[in-house]
Amino acid sequence: MGRPRYDTDEALALGALAAHEAGHGVIAVVQGIEVAHCHLDTTSGHTRHRDVSADQPEISLAILLAGQEAEAYWLTRYAGYWFGSALRAAADSSEHDLCEVRRLRRHTGLSEGRIRSRTRSLVRRHWSRIDRAAHRLYTRGHLSGSAL
Numbered sequence: 001m002g003r004p005r006y007d008t009d010e011a012l013a014l015g016a017l018a019a020h021e022a023g024h025g026v027i028a029v030v031q032g033i034e035v036a037h038c039h040l041d042t043t044s045g046h047t048r049h050r051d052v053s054a055d056q057p058e059i060s061l062a063i064l065l066a067g068q069e070a071e072a073y074w075l076t077r078y079a080g081y082w083f084g085s086a087l088r089a090a091a092d093s094s095e096h097d098l099c100e101v102r103r104l105r106r107h108t109g110l111s112e113g114r115i116r117s118r119t120r121s122l123v124r125r126h127w128s129r130i131d132r133a134a135h136r137l138y139t140r141g142h143l144s145g146s147a148l
Contacts (some may be wrong), residue, residue, distance in 0.1 A: 020070055024129050030126055
């Protein structure tokens with residue numbers, strides 16, 4: 001199967017959303033968190049994974065931020081965005097995730113800059129895996145955790 005064509009605004013938006021969900025899923029898996037599935041429909045997506053232990057807030061925060069980071073990186077590669085613009089655009093679909101990040105950070109005292117830097121590094125290190133998963137999720141609409 002080749003890479004899907006993202007040749008309309010709707011296809012680009014759905015591809016970016018697929019990258020967002022694949023980012024959550026892959027970063028959860030590489031940190032040892034079991035993922036049940038990633039799901040995508042025409043306007044939203046979700047990723048279901050095992051709860052992360054309360055004593056591992058850095059893992060939870062990385063999973064939450066991975067969606068925005070992966071979506072932004074995807075937008076730079078497939079839609080021609082500069083990274084800063086892509087990160088701002090991806091913030092729109094990350095509103096719930098970013099609220100959770102703020103809530104968790106209040107209880108941990110962890111630096112957002114440190115967590116973002118770590119998450120960005122994880123997303124870049126595992127980009128080819130996220131990219132492949134995003135293309136499959138875009139095409140199929142659903143991926144099991146084992147397909148990540």
